[in-house]
Amino acid sequence: MSNNWHDEVLADVEAGVRINDRHIVDRIRQAVLMQRLPPGTRLPEVALGEIFGVSRSVVRKALTRLASDHVITQQPNQVARVSAPSIEETREIFAARRLIEGEVVALLAGKLDHDQCRTVASYIEAECQAHLDDDEAQRIEHSLAIHHYLADHSPNRTLGAMLSDLILCTSIVIALYKRAGLASCYLENDHAELLALLERSDAEGARHCVQTHLTALEALLDLRPQDKSIDLAAIFGKTG
Amino acid sequence: MSNNWHDEVLADVEAGVRINDRHIVDRIRQAVLMQRLPPGTRLPEVALGEIFGVSRSVVRKALTRLASDHVITQQPNQVARVSAPSIEETREIFAARRLIEGEVVALLAGKLDHDQCRTVASYIEAECQAHLDDDEAQRIEHSLAIHHYLADHSPNRTLGAMLSDLILCTSIVIALYKRAGLASCYLENDHAELLALLERSDAEGARHCVQTHLTALEALLDLRPQDKSIDLAAIFGKTG
DNA sequence: CTATTCGATTTTGTATACAATGAATGTCCA
């Protein structure tokens, strides 16, 4: 499972790409984003150092930054792990993202020029196509591209940076709490509708559209209490 | 100027307090918050290491975290400095804080119990008293205590953490852009009014109150373009 | 007098060694 990721990194090293802590941060963020590093994954410093071909110093710096962004969780004298937010935190993350992404798209309404709208449109198109092809990995990648594009072009860069972090956290909790039977978290038309509202300079419409979209996304998750712990008891319980 | 800060740290070391990176982060955050470390201040690693009695490793970790929170600015191979946001960034910080602190107090309306309200009331009282005493340092400390208390008690902890960072950034830009003649950024009654609205469970009233408060605070700053650079030209200009 | 280049110093970047802590496993005794 994590072999793919490992191999890609090795390819970089062989290609003589200069690896610094920023690179490592980006790589791990990307892997978490694409759900190739599931929540709870152990991230020992020496292992990462060997994979990226650097010493622990660089890895540690990268891990510190990732911890600040809540991508990983560090406790003293314990290995870093990909964050696994609780159900309550998950709801809070969605609420925060509704507030901030809503504001960002409201600020963005009418501010994208023709070329930028076409770029977003191409992402939406690609997402739809990937969905038709049943290529979930591709679909997630294109979906994230849309939201990251909005974050990166936020007129308010402070809010844009916050949104980037929240997109990452959202991706983590989706990987954690996605309903078992659900193949994909695809919501048809939402993105296209948002783009139309942005082009029409309808700030409040765009805000509402995004907030509805995120609420629908949250509703696709299984956020009922007691989940993981009960599994073991149910499978190996005393009745067996 | 920074001797005060230096001495305090030494006192800690002598008292045998265990210094780790978190301690250093808190100390520097506090110093920035209290405007004892003005924007642009150099923060060399070895100097900090000697002051806190630790090696560069620990200092570097602390600096990395501070950079993630935008408290300091790091560029490769250059000494870290206390952040000095541009005028545009300053406006964005205030806009972001209006959005987020507004939401936090709206969520908080009616949620504080009697004791918590009394705690906030005591901070407000202390701020007012410090203002009457012309003790600006104390006034800032109590004012920050109010806002940090709200951030720490936010029902949505994600938004609360974001607000904490924004309070810090706000403190930095106030130190940077405070109008020359202005002794203090004290806005009478705003905090008391906010508390009354929170007790009355008036969420939208509280949101509006905070947003107005922050807009008034921003208006006290001198955010006209061309400031620092023109000074030099005016003073040492070719006409001299 | 100004601009530029060179060198010395300061400061950060990285690797590594060693200490300290934690987790896991195995052992002993009741």
Next chain:
DNA sequence: TGGACATTCATTGTATACAAAATCGAATAG
């Protein structure tokens, strides 16, 4: 059998050494 304890291994915490880069100043050429 079952639990307390000790040992071992894995992993992080910290300090330090050395390399690389930037900054500052002085000397020099125009």
